[in-house]
Amino acid sequence: QVQLVESGGDLVQPGGSLRLSCAASGTIFSINDMGWFRRAPGKERELVATITRLGSTNYADSVKGRFAISRDNAKNTVYLQMNSLKPEDTAAYYCNAVVTLATTQISVFWGQGTQVTVSS
Numbered sequence: 001q002v003q004l005v006e007s008g009g010d011l012v013q014p015g016g017s018l019r020l021s022c023a024a025s026g027t028i029f030s031i032n033d034m035g036w037f038r039r040a041p042g043k044e045r046e047l048v049a050t051i052t053r054l055g056s057t058n059y060a061d062s063v064k065g066r067f068a069i070s071r072d073n074a075k076n077t078v079y080l081q082m083n084s085l086k087p088e089d090t091a092a093y094y095c096n097a098v099v100t101l102a103t104t105q106i107s108v109f110w111g112q113g114t115q116v117t118v119s120s
Contacts, residue, residue, distance in 0.1 A: 013120050
């Protein structure tokens with residue numbers, strides 16, 4: 001059983017910063033790509049940022065220059081540093097991981113989400 005647990009969501013004023021963390025645990029051979037997604041009120045889930053095992057990153061246009069994704073492979077953890085937060089960043093944020101469970105088994109796992117609210 002593999003679990004992803006997010007933390008770090010909070011209520012923050014516009015222009016503020018937060019750092020989200022997502023730690024994977026369980027029977028894991030290795031973790032390949034990891035990412036962050038979000039679901040805002042009235043909208044579908046959208047991709048925020050992804051990072052490969054070797055550190056190559058991709059970002060949604062709406063967060064480029066403000067957010068930074070990183071990972072610590074030794075801790076099976078992915079982070080999302082969020083700066084210059086805007087009200088439109090308000091959403092439930094979910095982490096995602098592509099996990100190698102065995103030599104012939106690769107699965108995708110999702111966390112339960114952490115709420116980020118940007119408001120004055």
